[in-house]
Amino acid sequence: MSLKATSLITKFILLLSVVALFIWTIPNIVNYYTNLKSYRVKEKKLDYMYDKNHIISKAEEFTLDSFKKSANAIFSDVSIKQKKEQEYEVSIEVVKDKLDSIYTFIKTISLNYLVTIKDNELKFEDKKQFIEVTFIVEKL
Amino acid sequence: MHNRQYVTITHYKEREFYYLSHAIQTDNGFIPKEIEQFHESEKDKFIEHIRTLQSEYPHTQIVSLSLSTNQKVTQKEDKNRVSAKIFNSNFVEQDKIDIGNIPTTLYFSPFAILYEEYKDKLDNKLTLLIGYFDRKLYMMFATEEKIHQSWVIGTRGLTEKQIAFRVYKSIKAYYKMSYKFADHIEMLLSDDSPKLLKVLREELPLTILTTQNSIHNLLHHMAGDQKRASSSYIRSSISAEYASIVNNLDNNLAVSVNSNSNHNLENLRLSEPDAIRKDISFFDKLKLFFGTKNASKPRHTLLSFIPLLFVLGAGGYYQLESDKLLNNIEVAQSQLSSQIDNELLIKKSKDIFLAMGKNAELKNGLVSNSKIKLKGIVWGIEPLRESLTTLYPKGKFSITALENFRTEFSFISKV
Numbered sequence: 001m002s003l004k005a006t007s008l009i010t011k012f013i014l015l016l017s018v019v020a021l022f023i024w025t026i027p028n029i030v031n032y033y034t035n036l037k038s039y040r041v042k043e044k045k046l047d048y049m050y051d052k053n054h055i056i057s058k059a060e061e062f063t064l065d066s067f068k069k070s071a072n073a074i075f076s077d078v079s080i081k082q083k084k085e086q087e088y089e090v091s092i093e094v095v096k097d098k099l100d101s102i103y104t105f106i107k108t109i110s111l112n113y114l115v116t117i118k119d120n121e122l123k124f125e126d127k128k129q130f131i132e133v134t135f136i137v138e139k140l
Numbered sequence: 141m142h143n144r145q146y147v148t149i150t151h152y153k154e155r156e157f158y159y160l161s162h163a164i165q166t167d168n169g170f171i172p173k174e175i176e177q178f179h180e181s182e183k184d185k186f187i188e189h190i191r192t193l194q195s196e197y198p199h200t201q202i203v204s205l206s207l208s209t210n211q212k213v214t215q216k217e218d219k220n221r222v223s224a225k226i227f228n229s230n231f232v233e234q235d236k237i238d239i240g241n242i243p244t245t246l247y248f249s250p251f252a253i254l255y256e257e258y259k260d261k262l263d264n265k266l267t268l269l270i271g272y273f274d275r276k277l278y279m280m281f282a283t284e285e286k287i288h289q290s291w292v293i294g295t296r297g298l299t300e301k302q303i304a305f306r307v308y309k310s311i312k313a314y315y316k317m318s319y320k321f322a323d324h325i326e327m328l329l330s331d332d333s334p335k336l337l338k339v340l341r342e343e344l345p346l347t348i349l350t351t352q353n354s355i356h357n358l359l360h361h362m363a364g365d366q367k368r369a370s371s372s373y374i375r376s377s378i379s380a381e382y383a384s385i386v387n388n389l390d391n392n393l394a395v396s397v398n399s400n401s402n403h404n405l406e407n408l409r410l411s412e413p414d415a416i417r418k419d420i421s422f423f424d425k426l427k428l429f430f431g432t433k434n435a436s437k438p439r440h441t442l443l444s445f446i447p448l449l450f451v452l453g454a455g456g457y458y459q460l461e462s463d464k465l466l467n468n469i470e471v472a473q474s475q476l477s478s479q480i481d482n483e484l485l486i487k488k489s490k491d492i493f494l495a496m497g498k499n500a501e502l503k504n505g506l507v508s509n510s511k512i513k514l515k516g517i518v519w520g521i522e523p524l525r526e527s528l529t530t531l532y533p534k535g536k537f538s539i540t541a542l543e544n545f546r547t548e549f550s551f552i553s554k555v
Binding site: 006013017024036049103106117122123126131 | 477503
């Protein structure tokens with residue numbers, strides 16, 4: 001099939017294909033591989049954090065039930081209230097000299113669930129032998 | 141005597157050659173004359189020869205055969221296509237009459253010839269009629285009632301075994317439609333093809349009965365009788381007024397010179413363009429849309445969409461995948477930032493509780509990565525002030541004396 005012998009519309013479509021290839025398809029392919037590289041770097045950093053904190057499984061989607069279940073397994077007094085659509089207020093009471101357990105829980109919260117602590121803020125309140133720690137988790 | 145004879149002039153084109161013959165029609169059949177062959181480069185000479193024969197015998201019909209592969213047998217006449225009635229309830233149709241500028245007055249389909257050849261043999265058993273003309277197989281499944289299905293199979297470039305396989309596929313395809321197998325095959329051959337016959341007989345599970353006759357003889361026979369010719373020549377349905385080209389055709393040589401010159405396919409051809417405009421198919425419209433009359437060009441145009449679709453498809457795929465990756469990157473980045481912030485927050489909390497030690501007891505407090513607010517009871521004021529201001533030098537430490545000899549401290553700082 002000689003290009004000379006083809007019709008004007010055929011030539012136009014072929015030209016359009018070449019133009020689309022260079023201004024749309026190739027940039028998209030390049031963009032994809034750049035993003036893939038960036039994603040792999042971030043995954044590597046996350047993997048390092050998982051290893052450092054001895055966490056085997058990857059973070060799961062936050063659901064009220066599963067979060068409550070895992071918090072209740074560690075602490076005796078946990079209350080979770082939904083504040084907004086994506087926000088939950090978590091209050092945990094621990095014995096004053098057992099604060100380390102709550103530190104470990106909060107430190108790894110974003111590696112276990114796809115959440116962040118709103119405003120990076122912890123509130124402490126004295127409850128005689130106990131201390132209550134309150135924070136708001138926000139779904140990612 | 142010469143002038144009163146009715147003569148049929150037959151011609152057809154096979155590959156690059158035109159074949160021409162004429163025969164004197166008599167009450168006892170036709171008397172064929174010699175067959176002449178012209179290369180397609182000698183087309184003018186060939187047409188001139190037809191004209192000479194026409195002038196020699198004023199009562200003539202010029203007869204030809206449609207070897208088009210787009211013919212099919214239908215149950216209902218399509219007024220928008222050229223057609224020939226070949227059975228009480230069947231029509232053979234094709235898109236258009238394509239005879240170039242070669243004089244032709246009667247134009248027959250191989251299906252009409254097949255029907256004419258076998259109509260008396262047909263009964264209520266299904267028979268597969270095959271005509272082998274110009275390396276094409278014109279096949280139809282017929283009973284005495286009607287033709288049930290037709291196919292045209294081109295065989296050029298195929299081996300005999302491949303041809304047999306295609307015929308078998310057609311038999312199978314018809315069986316799938318009707319759950320009927322043909323009782324036997326009747327085959328009309330225009331050429332001697334012993335090898336093809338041998339392979340067909342070996343490969344097909346049906347009895348094949350053959351008849352051999354030349355295209356010229358078949359055409360002379362078709363045009364030799366008024367009833368026969370007028371019932372099965374291909375009419376252009378473009379114009380009803382031409383529907384009976386051979387109405388005046390007479391076995392007794394009564395065809396007038398006027399009717400011969402006025403009512404023929406040459407004249408029909410002249411009126412074709414207007415009509416064809418009416419009969420335009422979707423594909424033709426597509427061709428016109430692309431602004432070309434060349435049949436291969438629209439195909440090229442359609443083919444040229446393949447790279448465009450491929451380019452757009454690949455671009456679309458990578459864009460979608462890239463968007464998904466961006467979403468994943470965003471989640472991973474948020475997770476990483478949260479983790480770093482959480483670690484920092486815990487470190488600050490630990491430092492503050494360590495700084496208070498045994499010198500104070502926290503009543504309530506807020507620890508964040510941007511500010512610190514603490515309130516509690518203090519026992520060792522100076523050590524507490526010192527340790528907290530060491531951590532946050534710009535922090536504001538204040539104390540308040542309480543009634544029960546206790547002292548309350550508060551500490552506010554930005555981080």
